Every structure is written in structure tokens, then in C-alpha cells.
Amino acid sequence: MKxxxxxxxxxxxxxxVRKTTSNDVxxxxxxxxxxxxxxxxxxxxxxxxxxxxxxxxxxSADVLREALDTVMGHDSRLRYSIAKKSQLKAPVxxxxxxxxxxxxxxxxxxxxxxxxVDGASNHTALSAARTIALSPGKTAFNPIFIYGGVxxxxxxxxxxxxxxxLTRYPDSRVLYVPSEKFIQxxxxxxxxDRRNDFINFYQNIDTLIIDDVQFFSGxxxxxxxxFHIFNHLHQNGKxxxxxxxxxxxxxxxxxxxxxxxxxxxLTVKLDVPDFEHRLRILEEKLRREDINDxxxxxxxxxxxxxxxxxxxxxxxxNSLIMHSTIVRRDITLELAVEVVSQFIKTSRRELTxxxxxxxxxxxxxxxxxxxxxxxxxxxxxxxxxxxxYFAKTLTQNYSLQQIGSYIAGRDHSTVIHSxxxxxxxxxxxxxxxMRIDEIKxxxxxx
Ligand code: ADP
Ligand code: MG
Numbered sequence: 001m002k003x004x005x006x007x008x009x010x011x012x013x014x015x016x017v018r019k020t021t022s023n024d025v026x027x028x029x030x031x032x033x034x035x036x037x038x039x040x041x042x043x044x045x046x047x048x049x050x051x052x053x054x055x056x057x058x059x060s061a062d063v064l065r066e067a068l069d070t071v072m073g074h075d076s077r078l079r080y081s082i083a084k085k086s087q088l089k090a091p092v093x094x095x096x097x098x099x100x101x102x103x104x105x106x107x108x109x110x111x112x113x114x115x116x117v118d119g120a121s122n123h124t125a126l127s128a129a130r131t132i133a134l135s136p137g138k139t140a141f142n143p144i145f146i147y148g149g150v151x152x153x154x155x156x157x158x159x160x161x162x163x164x165x166l167t168r169y170p171d172s173r174v175l176y177v178p179s180e181k182f183i184q185x186x187x188x189x190x191x192x193d194r195r196n197d198f199i200n201f202y203q204n205i206d207t208l209i210i211d212d213v214q215f216f217s218g219x220x221x222x223x224x225x226x227f228h229i230f231n232h233l234h235q236n237g238k239x240x241x242x243x244x245x246x247x248x249x250x251x252x253x254x255x256x257x258x259x260x261x262x263x264x265x266l267t268v269k270l271d272v273p274d275f276e277h278r279l280r281i282l283e284e285k286l287r288r289e290d291i292n293d294x295x296x297x298x299x300x301x302x303x304x305x306x307x308x309x310x311x312x313x314x315x316x317x318n319s320l321i322m323h324s325t326i327v328r329r330d331i332t333l334e335l336a337v338e339v340v341s342q343f344i345k346t347s348r349r350e351l352t353x354x355x356x357x358x359x360x361x362x363x364x365x366x367x368x369x370x371x372x373x374x375x376x377x378x379x380x381x382x383x384x385x386x387x388x389y390f391a392k393t394l395t396q397n398y399s400l401q402q403i404g405s406y407i408a409g410r411d412h413s414t415v416i417h418s419x420x421x422x423x424x425x426x427x428x429x430x431x432x433x434m435r436i437d438e439i440k441x442x443x444x445x446x
Pocket of ligand 1 (some may be wrong): 151
């Protein structure tokens with residue numbers, strides 16, 4: 001009979017509510033209620049009078065909603081009916097206010113595959129991820145264990161799998177959770193004696209994405225509970241996506257049985273993108289921002305010097321865009337150098353006069369010995385001037401006197417004259433300016 005079903009369902013809900021509610025409250029506000037009818041997805045609960053509705057809805061709506069979710073599913077509703085024997089007029093019939101949205105995957109929807117620039121550093125990981133998204137849980141890549149240093153795209157890639165799965169299977173339950181959050185939820189559940197609810201919740205997921213699992217290190221209880229969840233999901237053909245900053249082998253204070261699970265499927269690494277890949281990532285980001293007026297040498301300079309990770313590349317790009325749109329500065333090599341220096345922690349080593357000489361000679365095709373000689377040949381004089389110009393503009397530690405005498409045994413007035421000549425040429429001769437920029441790029445990327 002319907003009524004029995006209703007009574008049983010409501011009792012099951014109350015059992016869950018009881019665990020997170022003090023005895024007094026439970027006895028006063030919940031015990032006197034009962035499930036009396038079940039119609040479609042609506043459960044009618046009888047309450048002695050309206051104050052029960054007021055109390056429950058204002059104090060326990062969340063707990064109750066969770067209980068309903070667990071017992072009857074997300075689209076279930078609750079209706080209150082005031083018991084006949086009280087002097088009721090019309091029954092209060094209200095759906096539970098705190099109706100939760102559908103299962104929330106906690107994904108950042110902008111982390112998609114299409115936003116990831118493919119290259120040598122991430123190609124294997126990216127293609128495995130795409131394969132998984134086509135048939136989650138059904139490939140050999142279960143779990144997929146994505147590891148690599150900070151800012152290399154682990155979180156983005158892991159979430160892209162989730163987002164892609166949801167576009168293909170909108171009803172599947174995909175959940176993204178950073179391991180710290182998982183651990184905290186578990187600690188809370190444990191403290192409130194809700195360990196089983198916690199486990200039930202996670203065992204109902206179709207694709208579970210746990211980010212930065214290295215934080216499970218030393219957390220015994222969480223490891224234990226994750227071990228069970230992992231086994232349950234894996235056995236039931238559900239997909240697991242894990243990320244970490246290191247390989248399973250290099251993890252510390254994580255039980256062997258959990259580590260061995262991490263290695264069951266596919267372990268893939270995200271590397272630091274090489275120069276060419278960084279260049280494409282930069283170009284793509286600029287294109288997306290609709291910025292097409294940054295000179296190529298500036299982009300190349302950034303790609304060359306910001307060789308740590310993608311997050312820093314993005315930081316530099318954003319900062320440049322800020323300068324060009326807000327401060328309205330032209331994006332020049334100088335500006336790029338300034339911005340990059342704010343991002344690269346290890347400061348660029350100070351240029352030495354020797355290094356400047358050697359780069360200038362190499363780029364301009366001049367014998368170093370001739371640069372230091374008294375030769376008046378045109379290309380040698382020019383190279384000498386260029387070396388002095390860079391020594392003056394790119395270093396701070398040398399006096400004009402030192403520059404002059406070290407580069408070619410000349411005095412400070414020669415240095416001043418050289419700098420003027422080169423500046424003039426840069427302003428008037430496009431081709432010359434390009435050559436100068438090329439040398440500058442070499443010097444600055446050292
Ligand atoms: P991690 O989790 O490894 O620290 P994230 O996933 O947070 O790194 O990535 C850092 C930033 O770099 C994010 O904004 C991400 O969108 C971006 N990113 C990473 N890899 C790429 C790539 N191949 N192409 C474009 N953007 C990327
Ligand atoms: Mg991350």
C-alpha cells in the first residue's frame with residue numbers, strides 16, 4: 001500500500017536526519033511526524049501543526065534535503081499536511097524550499113579541451129583524456145593519473161575530461177573535488193557520525209575527479225575511505241581521474257594499497273612546454289583576447305624567457321594586456337622586459353661586457369679581435385658602436401669610461417657618440433632597427 005511506502009521512506013529520511021540532529025530537537029520536531037502518502041515523486045508528511053513546518057523549514061531544510069536526496073533521489077519533493085485532529089483550516093502544502101539544484105559537478109566550465117593548446121609537453125595526456133571522455137570507465141585508462149609541476153595544466157585537463165563527458169552524457173554524475181575538500185568533508189562527516197552517508201554519496205558518482213591527491217599524504221582516515229570508494233567505483237565501471245604534482249612512486253605517507261590503485265590505469269605526465277609550444281600558447285591567448293598588434297619579437301621574447309609554466313605565461317600576457325588597454329602603453333620589447341621581470345623570480349643575470357661583445361660580434365659577423373683593434377672599416381666601426389650602445393642601455397654597473405676602454409680602448413666621448421649614432425639609426429632605418437631588436441632579444445634572453 002502507498003501509505004506503507006510513504007511511512008517507510010519517511011522513516012528512512014528520519015534516520016539520516018537523526019544523525020545530525022540533537023536528541024531533544026529530534027524528539028520534539030521530527031518524532032511526531034509521519035509519512036502518509038507517496039504520489040509520483042511527492043512524499044506527504046503529516047505534522048501536528050504549522051509550527052512544525054516553520055521549525056523544520058527554517059532549521060533543518062538542508063539536512064532534510066540531503067536525506068531526501070539520499071533516500072528518494074534529487075527530484076523528490078516534500079509536502080506537509082497538518083493532522084486532522086488539530087483545529088486545521090486548509091492543510092499547509094508547500095514544497096521544500098531549499099530544493100537543491102540538480103547534482104552539481106563543481107566544474108569550471110571554461111576548462112575545456114578546446115582551450116588547451118596541444119603540443120609535445122601534453123600531447124599524450126591530452127589524447128588519453130579525449131579517449132576517456134568518449135567512453136568514461138570503459139577504457140583501460142582507469143584511473144588516469146595526471147602528474148606534473150605547478151601551472152602545467154593538470155587541473156584544466158582533469159576538468160576538461162569532466163566537461164566533455166557532460167556534453168556527451170548530460171545525465172551522468174560527474175564530480176570534481178580537490179583532495180583537500182574531500183579530506184575536509186570526510187573529517188566533518190566522521191565527526192558527525194555520517195561516515196556512511198559520505199561513502200554512499202561518493203559511491204554514486206559516475207566520474208570522480210580528484211585533484212592534487214598528494215595531499216592525501218599522512219591522512220590515514222581519508223586514504224582508507226578513498227580506498228573503498230575507489231574500489232567500488234572501479235568495480236562498477238566508473239571513471240576515476242586523479243592528478244598530483246608527482247608520480248605515485250614519489251608519493252609519501254600514502255599506503256601501498258592505495259598507491260598501487262593509482263597505478264592501475266594510465267599514468268601520464270605534463271611537461272614544461274618547449275619554446276615552440278609556449279609560442280603557440282601565447283599566440284592563442286593573444287588571439288582569444290583579440291590582441292594582434294604585439295610585435296613578433298616581443299611574443300618570442302616572452303616565450304623564450306618565461307620558461308617555467310603556463311600559468312606564468314598567462315600572467316605575463318594578462319599584465320601586458322592590462323598595460324596596453326588601461327595604461328595605453330604600446331607593447332614594446334621594453335615593456336615586455338619590465339613585465340617579465342616581475343614574473344620571473346630568479347632575476348636575469350647581469351649582462352657582462354664580454355657577453356655583449358661576443359653576441360654583437362656573432363650576430364654582426366665580426367671577428368672579436370677586430371672589434372678591439374683600431375680598424376676603421378665600416379662594419380667594424382658599426383659593430384663597435386652597437387656593442388657600446390648595448391653596454392650603455394642594458395647594463396647599470398659600468399661607467400662610460402669603463403665601457404669605452406673595455407670594448408675597444410676608446411674614451412667616454414666615443415661611447416656617447418656611438419649611442420647617439422645608433423639611436424638615430426634605429427629611428428630612421430627600419431631594417432637596422434630589426435637587426436638591433438634581434439641582438440637585443442638574444443642579449444635579454446640569456
Ligand atoms: P596545474 O593544475 O597543473 O597547476 P592549471 O590547470 O591550473 O595547472 O593551469 C594553469 C593555467 O594554465 C590555467 O589557466 C590553464 O588554463 C593554462 N594552461 C595550462 N596548459 C595549457 C595549454 N596547453 N594551453 C593553454 N592553456 C593552458
Ligand atoms: Mg591544479
